[in-house]
Amino acid sequence: MSAFLHAIGTAVPHHDVHQAFIGWARQQLTGAREAALFDRMAGRAGIAHRWSVLPQTSDPTGPDGFYAADRWPGTAARMDIYAQAAPALAIRAVDDLAGKVPLNGITHLVVASCTGFVAPGIDQIIAARLDLLPSTERVLIGFMGCYAAVAALRTARHIVRSEPAARVLVITVELSTLHLQATGDLEALLAMLQFGDGAAAALVTGASGGFDLGQPFATTLPESAELIRWTVTDHGFAMHLSGEVPGRIAAALADPAFALAATGGMSPAAVDGWAVHAGGRSILEAVERSLDLPDDSLSASRAVLSDNGNMSSSTLMFVLARLLDGPRIDQGVALAFGPGLAAEGFRFASAA
Template sequence: MTMASPDHSPVYLNAIGTAVPDHDIHAAFIGWARERLPERERKLFDRMAARAAIHHRWSVLPASAGSPVGEGGFYAGAIHPGTAARMSLYAEAAPSLALAAVERLAEQVATTGVTHLVVASCTGFVAPGIDQIIARRLNLSPSVERTLIGFMGCYAAVAALRTARHIVRSQPEARVLVITVELSTLHLQAVDEIEPLLAMLQFGDGAAAALVSAEPRGLALGQPFATTLAASDQLIRWDITDTGFAMHLSGEVPGRIAGALADPTLVAQITDGRAAGEIDAWAVHAGGRSILDAVEHALALGPTALSESRAVLVDNGNMSSATLMFVLARILARESVEHGVALAFGPGLAAEGFAFGPSA
């Protein structure tokens, strides 16, 4: 696998630090959601919740109330908080969670001398942006070059790392701090339909921070790829409403992904021309068990090929753009990787990713 063209130095994902809040809201959500459904649909919801293979989802919402949907919780009232209240919470909690991830990163690699900051987030808006807030709290130089990637959804980590790679390829002395931070639990919707409730069942909060540079440490970042599936733009959506962002995740998504991966041309693009079985590290966005199953079956992967992705899903649920970074963090802990592929799906319906390999 070619990690760099003759005209460019190699680029490396040196290390990743991850962070989640300390409030587990998964069980409380299930109890709340099933009570909103007619009796005939509760059994189906219970089966789907059990099948989701998610044990924990973490939230920045205060744990002091016990549950966000319980008495005294953020969503306790008959009318849920408006978008302004949710964005006010985002402005405080998103930078704090991001900084916790940077602290975990700093335990692994020096975070001094940062020249560029790339931040991805799709669960909130604030101006000045969280990139500026984070830069100020980290005491980064006022001259640090900032890029804020917003509202791209679950594959935004790919866009962020791809941007960092482009920067280092053009400026080999650059040290790029990449942050993904998502607070999905700020967007609970008071619906009584099973499909949106099952969509909300997937999502939790999390943040990751990575250092990308020309230093040969970690994983070499290879060629990126991107594609958009035809006639699929309504399958994954975030709709901005007066009560937060409403997620629409169609049950057709796994089937459409499996159908796309049946195309040998697309698979060759994803694997850099190798057979899927030759890839020894798959970092697939843990968007849900059915999505991971679709990828595994479509590519005829072995039963342990997506073990890192499945472990992230069990422990954290889907954290939108931060999820892929959590998977890559687990892969970085491996002893060796020869040929890796990162792959994520999101609104569009689009698939984006990149090749990666050993640092030497």
Template sequence: MASADFVTPYINAIGTAVPSHDIHAAFIGWARERLPIAQRKLFDRMAARAAIGHRWSVLPEDAGSPVGDTGFYADTPHPGTAARMSLYAQAAPELALSAIERLRDQVPIDDATHLVVASCTGFVAPGIDQIIARQLSLSPAIERTLIGFMGCYAAVAALRTARHIVRSDPAARVLVVTVELSTLHLQAVDEIEPLLAMLQFGDGAAAAMVSAERRGLAIGQPFATTLAKSDRLIRWDITDAGFAMHLSGEVPGRIAAALADPVLVDAITAGQDATSIDGWAVHAGGRSILDAVEHGLSLDADALDDSRAVLVDNGNMSSATLMFVLARVLARSDVRRGVALAFGPGLAAEGFAFGPSA
């Protein structure tokens, strides 16, 4: 067998899953009523501009809206972190397993040698990696890695980890899972900026098989950078009432400014002209972020269509979002040169080049 230095890892297939409870409209109604009347028109305008049609939640449908009279967030104060983590421990593995079953429809998973799981919206021990492995009856000797609290670019970290594994062991078959339950962390705030930040997020899970089999998308060179003096712009703060998301309105502007740096652009595009890349998989962190990437890299108006479609259908599902975009790219047969790119806490940007199997 050839040296591992010459092995190319591939994303062979991706399965995705969202819950069945669409909570987007209910949240908008709840949020606007918390604001002073003078701010509601601005909120309505920003909510419409977000270009999100649906966001899905694991919170039970039989209780109606999560913010309704019988919903999870009906009482004041809202449930504490313990109650939210109890729900996470049950619902996160279940949603992850739904995505894995959709992956299983495309490729075998029982022979997985490694399991890499990324999640930042909950904690449980034994971890969801162990829960997933047990539910799937995977070998107890499977090597597990849990990537926690990295936020939206954790999918890159998970796939990069899988790439390193396959390059070091060409026989490896790495099951990569991302699962996020953002709707477990509603905060009872009355300010427009955090309400607009919460309006972005939904629940979702994705699963991929990464191996040396020449099938799917070849994972190329990864890249990563952290923008200076930006560490307060995207944060998760753990509180007694769940995880409080802080997403500054400055983020799109900082991304656009960073993309004016030719050194960073060269790292993202591997020195290629950005317009020569025909497969862009950009984390759908919000419409303004996608606009910043499109304008910052001078891309065609349709270059980020896959990302925008995921945003419309699901909102921002943190680490799972990029996997949903990659699944759309993988379903196409016309991509010759691609780039995956995600932003998250730090403010950091991470990604990798990808291409077709042939």
């Protein structure tokens, strides 16, 4: 029994905060050497835009903004915005999906989000706003980070393979810009430089169409748990993204056992569709170097990074959406990384 990813709808907020953040972050650095390094890294990040649910009428870090210096917001204030803005952005992604495929008869809802908490859960809020049947089975995947899209699509695949008539709506929604931290630490500022807000929605069923979702794979790198952390604090969720991450990813991809699991024994050169989580320029370069990929193999990932930055779990969905709109793929591999340090993915191919 196969499971098929038919289409993906996407949505981002209307407020581009990338340049405002760069200006604010540079002011937090007191040393000339650190400021120069930040400028160089920001210029090489490959990011042109990052979008935020914070009000478009102001600079979020300005005197009247959400992050005004004299009243740095606590976690409760950030979660208040999440409770309202996350379902709204998710619904916009569903509306985009509905313009591509019929969404009648949804039997299961799988939602992934790691940038907020609310109860009743965001899955229940979304189900109610979509007027799904009360009998709709729901799964909420929380706090897994950037590879949560893999977990969500893998869950949908398992559901469809066990219940062939299932119609599974998969949603990822992340509001990363709710978690700006007051810090002058260069590594922390470079990590925050990557992240933006976005949502995606997909339909997975047993009927042929779109991408045939193949075998999943996963691994956790040894002695790497401290490299990516997402800590709940009194002032939002603090991200720690070590500069060692690209090197550790490169080492993992060079392991023949992992390469075998990821490609199913194929040479990486035989893969004609790479959906790699756009976690940052250096991560994409590490993947390219380790697998010796042609220069244009990760063009979809680079385009998503440029247009949106890293939207945590939604990022991979945006990459897959671009590939769905492109040429036929006979041998595809989706790959994402996140806290753990873990690497997860699945193989896929265009439906016959």
